[in-house]
Amino acid sequence: MEKFNILVCDDDKSIVDAIEIYLKQENYNVIKASNGEEALKILEGNEIHLIIIDIMMPKMDGLTATLKIRETMNIPIIILSAKSEDTDKIIGLNFGADDYITKPFNPLELIARVKSQMRRYTSLGSIEEKSNSIKIGTLELDKDTKEVTVDGKPVKLTATEYGILSLLMENAGKVFSIEEIYEKVWHEMSFAPENTVSVHIRRIREKIEINPKEPRYLKVVWGIGYKIEKIAPVLN
Numbered sequence: 529m530e531k532f533n534i535l536v537c538d539d540d541k542s543i544v545d546a547i548e549i550y551l552k553q554e555n556y557n558v559i560k561a562s563n564g565e566e567a568l569k570i571l572e573g574n575e576i577h578l579i580i581i582d583i584m585m586p587k588m589d590g591l592t593a594t595l596k597i598r599e600t601m602n603i604p605i606i607i608l609s610a611k612s613e614d615t616d617k618i619i620g621l622n623f624g625a626d627d628y629i630t631k632p633f634n635p636l637e638l639i640a641r642v643k644s645q646m647r648r649y650t651s652l653g654s655i656e657e658k659s660n661s662i663k664i665g666t667l668e669l670d671k672d673t674k675e676v677t678v679d680g681k682p683v684k685l686t687a688t689e690y691g692i693l694s695l696l697m698e699n700a701g702k703v704f705s706i707e708e709i710y711e712k713v714w715h716e717m718s719f720a721p722e723n724t725v726s727v728h729i730r731r732i733r734e735k736i737e738i739n740p741k742e743p744r745y746l747k748v749v750w751g752i753g754y755k756i757e758k759i760a761p762v763l764n
Contacts, residue, residue, distance in 0.1 A: 563588055594623045709754065
């Protein structure tokens with residue numbers, strides 16, 4: 529069984545050491561960093577499968593590091609934030625993070641979120657499924673290669689974004705509530721998931737829509753949830 533490498537980045541050594549203990553109990557390899565600059569250097573020379581990163585750090589904060597990582601990589605990023613930093617959580621998701629954990633955190637919640645992200649990330653890289661593509665208008669999702677294109681041009685999605693888009697495209701026309709999306713994509717019960725899901729929806733729209741404010745594909749059904757509009761595929 530392959531052991532996955534998780535990068536834990538926080539300037540509080542006691543938090544990093546505690547997270548390392550929990551992750552090693554689940555058979556993950558842990559690589560540690562104390563600031564964003566150090567994390568970026570580690571990423572250059574190591575194969576990392578998931579990142580847990582704090583927001584407030586010296587030299588380079590977690591939000592800046594997340595933004596830089598997203599320029600070239602789609603690996604899962606979980607941000608750490610203090611309980612009062614709700615704004616930072618949303619900013620972190622907007623910058624490209626997949627999820628967040630609030631400090632002080634419950635070890636069981638930490639492991640559950642890590643496993644959820646790893647499931648999506650390893651599935652994104654898997655080629656075990658039979659070749660199967662979904663076409664809606666000029667939007668196409670290939671379940672074999674895990675690639676998404678619009679007008680034939682590739683769209684770069686994170687594993688979480690791919691999971692949401694895949695769910696909605698596979699059920700075109702069906703409306704999913706925010707709670708349903710969260711539970712089906714994150715594989716855990718939802719507790720106030722509105723901000724997390726809505727930020728990911730907005731990021732997907734920015735990547736697949738010509739005008740995200742007037743979306744053609746990813747529609748909101750006010751008071752209910754979201755859906756992918758049924759549109760006949762454009763034939764070449």
